[in-house]
Amino acid sequence: MREFGYQRAYDVPGALALLDADPEARFLGGGTNLVDLMKSGVERPARLVDLRDLPLDRIETAADGTLHIGATVTNSDLAAHPEVRLRYPALTQAVLAGASGQLRNMATVGGNLLQRTRCGYFTDVARPCNKRSPGTGCPALTGEHHNAAILGASGHCVAVHPSDLAVALAAFDAVVSYETTDGLGELTLADFYLPVGDTPHRETALPPGALITSIALPPAPVAAASRYRKVRERASYAFAIGSVAAALDVEAGVVRDVRLALGAVASRPWRALAAEQVLRGAPADADTFAAAADAELAAASPLEHNGYKVTLVRNLVVAVLTELAEEAAR
Template sequence: MRTFRYHRADDAAEAVRMVAGETEAAYLGGGTNLVDLMKLSVQRPRLLVDVTRLPLGSVEPLPDGGLRIGATVRNSDLAAHPVVRRDFPVLARALLAAASGQLRNMATVGGNLLQRTRCVYFQDVGKPCNKREPGTGCSALEGQNRDLAILGWSTSCVATHPSDMAVALAALDARVEVLEPDGAREIPLTEFHRLPGDRPDLETTMGPGGLITGVRVPALPYARHSTYRKARDRASFAFAAGSVAAALDLDGGLVREVRIAYGAVAHRPWRARLAEEALRGQPATVENFGLAADEELAAARPLPDNGFKVSLIRNLTVRTLADLAEEATR
């Protein structure tokens, strides 16, 4: 690890100015991903700006019944928050499915959204990787790609985004608050992370120096009927092989409204809008849940080692929606 400068920011605008004015700078929150990457020489910032002391550590109710979640809220605190557990169980369950308790105690909401891919070639500085070093190639295309993308990938990159929390937030229509040198704005979470295209090194739609200050989750009454299901190789502390976040609202036996998002299948959390549209107004049956998933996954382009993800995501979708439908009729 090379030497670097450290600064603890007391003001968000000051932090943005410092990072925007330095070509090799990074924000430090919990450090659960960044410090590992620094040890591997994948990231080598010359300046770390510590944002953990900024006043961004609260969860506040919004007038519409939604929530504003500060960027430095710890994952464990958010998962245990009584309003999150009651009104947005999909978010609490996604957080609890991620990492270990020790890591959740350190990791922040902002850092969770910005964590880097776990592709083995991205983490190995001895292998070509367009995300780490643009123009060098994508080793995973013909290498180890079992855990990588089936949707939205390009020949430049087939990596997936590792966050569980982000998948739940995508299903909840969350918006990310960011502060940039030109001022503050909000970005829909479904548009916050980029697909790889020919620049997989550009991972978000924030401008240079952009700082996440919070996340807004709008009121969604039927979000109380929501859940998160994650398939992984180990029973705990493992990244997803595939995951589904869903919320379901029924009118009798018909689907009045639905939200679905997939994890571990693309460069960003994948909002399954085709599946949602296929289900609205239809009977809430296992058959229809499967047909909707098939419509969403028709665009899948499996790699040599990850074709199993298509059936995995289909099955997760059906099981998750069927459980929510059963719960709604109790």
């Protein structure tokens, strides 16, 4: 590991000034991903700016019902918050599915959105990787890719985004607020993550030197009937090979509103807009759910060893929507 400096920041302007003064500095939240990448040599910052003392650790509800989640709120506090559990249960379920209790106690919401892929070629500095070293190639295309992307990938990168939390946030139209030395800004989560294209090393639309300050969840009554389901290769804590965040509002057997996002299928959380379009106004039954899943997965381009994901995600979507419809009918 490269020797590095360390400083604590106590307010947002101070944190931004420290990063601005050192182009090789990095912000440190809980460190549950960054420190691992430093150990492996993927990340080599000259200085860490610790954000844990910033006043960004609160969850508040605005007058219009928007839920504002501070960037340094820990995953544990997010999952346990009464408003989150009541209004966005899929969010709580996603966080609890994401890591062990020890990691949740350290990991921050802002850091969770910025965690890097766990693709073995990215984390091994002895191998080429376009995401880590642009222009060196993507050996996963012909090598180990059983957990690679089936949607939105390119010939330059097939890695998947690892966050469970981000999938649930994508389903509920979250908005990311940030600050730079030039002022305030915000990005919808749909715009926050960049398509992989031919620049897989550019993962988000955050401007250079930006600090995430909060995530906002607009009021969404449908989210109260929501669920997050994750499939992984072992029962203990592991990254998803497929996941679904879904919310369903059914009236008189017809889908009135729906939210659907998929995880572990693309370089970013995948909002299933094609599936949602099929579902709205249609009967809340297995045939409709299967047709919606097929509409979304029609664009899938699996590789030789990850085609199982198409079937897995299709079955997962149908199963979760069926459960939500049955609960609505009780």
